[in-house]
Amino acid sequence: MKKYRCTLCGYIYDEEIEKVKFEDLPEDWICPLCGAPKALFELIEEKDVSISNIDDREVVSESVDELRTLTNLELSLICSNLARGCEKQYLEEEKQLFLELSQYYEKRSQNLEGTLSDVKEMNIKDLDYLNQAMNIASKFQDRGAKRILTWATKSSNIMKIILDNYEKKGIEYLKHTKIWVCDICGFVFVGDVPPEVCPVCKVPNFKILEVK
Numbered sequence: 001m002k003k004y005r006c007t008l009c010g011y012i013y014d015e016e017i018e019k020v021k022f023e024d025l026p027e028d029w030i031c032p033l034c035g036a037p038k039a040l041f042e043l044i045e046e047k048d049v050s051i052s053n054i055d056d057r058e059v060v061s062e063s064v065d066e067l068r069t070l071t072n073l074e075l076s077l078i079c080s081n082l083a084r085g086c087e088k089q090y091l092e093e094e095k096q097l098f099l100e101l102s103q104y105y106e107k108r109s110q111n112l113e114g115t116l117s118d119v120k121e122m123n124i125k126d127l128d129y130l131n132q133a134m135n136i137a138s139k140f141q142d143r144g145a146k147r148i149l150t151w152a153t154k155s156s157n158i159m160k161i162i163l164d165n166y167e168k169k170g171i172e173y174l175k176h177t178k179i180w181v182c183d184i185c186g187f188v189f190v191g192d193v194p195p196e197v198c199p200v201c202k203v204p205n206f207k208i209l210e211v212k
Contacts (some may be wrong), residue, residue: 034199
């Protein structure tokens, strides 16, 4: 009998306890704890003694793409995230300044137009950049950066699953349901009711906001 672990919240599916093989579960089966799809479960190898230790990652590659100029939209998002960080530290003046910068760059950004393939390509690039960044953070043993990158990777993986499902099912995938996004880490959930706790950053669900 095998065991599988949810890569988002760490829930363990034990075939011996559940009496049903993981591979026999329907494709629309979801994690009973956080609602993650079946595709985000991984087989637990016998030698895998740690469930949530993110400090044992090895540096796979030290190569990094050349630095590039950030777009106005990317700068807007960065300033918006910095404003949230200031809010958590009760730095109201700094928060307002970052919000003004965010709005400035947002106005300068052009409207985005593209296809589903374009979005999926950007998602793949995001995951690649996150992997490179994790390798660097692991090399320098930066625990804070690794924690943030772990959050971002989980959120991007969830987005990949949603994009894949949308590509297969079309608009029917989103009909008669709701879309929620965690205001802290960006976790995306498709369903009527969000999980009680964000499976990525563990904040309560009042921080998981419905996309109108």
